Amino acid sequence: MAPTQSHSTRSAPDGRMLIGQLAAAVHRVPRTGEGERCRHTGSAETSVSVENVRAAVVNGGGLVARGGGKRPRKRELRTLAAPFIVPAPAGARIRDRLRLSTSEGEVLRVVGEHLGRHARADLAERVRIGMVPTKQNRRAERKRALTRMSSSRWAGAISRASEDQYQLSLRCLFDERASLRRAAVKICKRLAVPCGQRVDGVRGYPNQAERAQKQCRLRVLTARLAEVERRIKAGHPAIVVGGRRLAKVRHNLADAGLTETVWRERWDTARMFLTADGESGAPYGNYTISVDPADGTVTIVLPEPLRHLANTPRGRYRLACTVTFNHRREEWLDRVTASRAVRYDIVCDPERGRWYLDASWSTPTSPPPTLSELIARGVRLLAVDLNADHLAACVVDVHGNPVGEPVTVPTGLTGSASRRDGLLWGGRHWQTPLQRQSKTIVTRHHGAAVAIGRRALGHGIRRRPGVTAHDQRIVTRGATGQTVPRPRARGATSPPRTTGTPHPGSKTCRDPSDQRVLLPVSQDRPGRQPAGPVCSDAAKPRPHP
Incomplete structure (x- = not known):
């Protein structure tokens, strides 16, 4: 990528x-x-x-x-950063469904709510401690208090999750401060220029109305920045367990189309804690939540106050259902049979009324290959254009030509994203060619992905000179190195051409069923002999009566 x-x-x-x-x-x-x-x-x-x-x-x-003439405004392209290779993920996560009975679901809900209540209390205590070195976060003291209400392993998982959540929230505060500062500086620069004028490359706002709106916006940004600075100085980030967005929905249930009962079920489910960290050397890589690779049975160690709910010895609860983990099963089996650490998360989806078991583990990391190494191998690249709410991806071959149809991956992120000149050039030169070879809607972002892949391969963004245009008569003829769309198995057609196959001298046209059928040349041309039909028996044209 x-x-x-x-x-x-x-x-x-x-x-x-x-x-x-x-x-x-x-x-x-x-x-x-x-x-x-x-x-x-x-x-x-x-x-x-x-x-x-x-x-x-x-x-x-x-x-x-x-x-003596008026000086035109100077326009420049934005600077595009060099493409880079995305390293492989540092871990793997797989999921399988838990088909629980009503009683089993109630037991898991009781355990999750009990552990979630103590996890929230521990997180609040960690926030009160503030931004201190790791040795001064009193984790050992907090863990001993949690052990009395759960178990030693549950307490370790809760305290580690609290520390991870706290550090993540601090990083979000630092990022928000940087974003607010950039926005405030940008507005201040434009407010310093009179309306409708440009000074030293900075353009003022077009009218007084927009200028007044930006002044109000600047006051709001300044107030938010002051609050963020105060939280960073105190080391107290704002954390909402369960999600701030879901918490705000409580005040607008009618607009969200929810009842109070449905909202309460989603809120309580989001605040449960059913996460068990793996440990190497433990049976099947995890002692708290264990999955037997032989039959797929799942057993859970219950917290100390809930041991009366156990249905197996040593305070464990065994589920009647089993899991298989079809995706990446071999990797999972290799780890659990060797007693290597595997983390398990039990997740509930209240909207669908389903329970899931997630297994995750870390994978060995290695430095990604460089662009020059990939070009030397002649492999295809998956070029990706990053956007605010989706990823636009397209596969390009070693010549920089798009292969297959572009793909859009929604990310569900919020916020604005700056436009890119890769979008400008990619949309100008590649959006139309991609649309011709794709049956889905192609956007400028997909064209930008092709432009990114071509830059990574060392090619120019624009199409090479001499590439044949899209024409009904020569639609299958391309310049040297052009990619050929992969054949689709639809009915009986002639064998598809591949790159390097000599052209037989016949024409192509589109059939009403969207199949490529080769027909003979109907007229002679100077210096060229008419070619006979090249097609299979099933695709031969029928003689006219």
């Missing part, structure tokens, strides 16, 4: 605007001595030299004029 990112600056004009500027500049280039004469006489004619034209090309179309 080769995603990229960019900085926010002005975008460049299109090709027609650039050609028009260059043509006008060439016509205005004075003869020898005319430029000086125009400047000395105070003429309104603008003196543009060949150096101006070259600078316009280098600067992406921004033409800097000298003389």
Whole structure:
């Protein structure tokens, strides 16, 4: 995968605007001595030299004029960061469904609510301790208090989860502070410029109404920044166990289409704690939640106050259902049979009324290959364009040509994202070709993904000169190295062409059933012999009656 990112600056004009500027500049280039004469006489004619034209090309179309005329606004492309290889994930997570009975579901809910209540209390205590070194977070003291209400292993999992949540919340505070500072500085720079004017490359707001709105926005950002600074100084991030968004829905149940009972069920489910960290050397990699690889049975160690609910010796509760973990099962079996650490999470989905068991473990990491190594191998790349709410991906071959249909992966993230010039160029040169070979809707983000992959392979963003256009008669003919869409198994058609197969000299057209059928050339051309039909028996044209 080769995603990229960019900085926010002005975008460049299109090709027609650039050609028009260059043509006008060439016509205005004075003869020898005319430029000086125009400047000395105070003429309104603008003196543009060949150096101006070259600078316009280098600067992406921004033409800097000298003389008595008005200076056009300089436009530049935003700087695109170099594509990089995304390393392999540092862990794996798989899931299987738990088909529980009503009584088993009630037992798990009681255990989850009991552990969740103590987990929230421990997290609150960790927040009160504040931002201190690791040795001063009093984890051992907190763990001893939790052991009396659960078990030693449950207490260890709770205290580790509290520390991880606290550190994550601190990082979010630092990121929010940086974001608020950037927004405030940007608004302050534009407020310092009068409306409708531009000073040192900074453009003022177009009218007083928008300027007043941005002044109010700046006051809001300043107040939020002060609150974030206060929380960072105190080391007390705001954490809502169960989710802040779900908590706010409680005040707008009618708009969310929920009843108080349904909301309470979702809220209580989100605040349960049923996570057991794995440990190497323990039976099947986890002593608290154990899965037998032979028959898939699941057993859970109950907290000390709930040992009366146990149905097996030593305070354990065995579920009647089993799990199989079809996805990545071999990797999971290798770990549990060798008693290597595997973490288990029991998750409830109240909307669907289902329970799941998640298994996760860490995987050995290795440095990812460089772009030059991948290019030398001649492998295909999965180019990804990062966006606010989705990932636009497309596979490109070693020549930089898209293969197959582009893919959109929704991420469900909130917030705004800056536009990218990869989107501009990719949408201009690759959105239309991708749409021709895809039956789904292709956006400029998919074109940007192709542009990113081509830059990673060392190719230019634009299509190579000499690539044949999309034409009904020559739709299957492409330039050297062009990719050929993968054949689809639909009915009986002739054998599909592949890259490197010599063209038999026949034409192609589209059948009403969207199948490619090869037909003979119906007319002679100078220097070319008519070719016979090349097709299978099932695809031969029927003679006319």
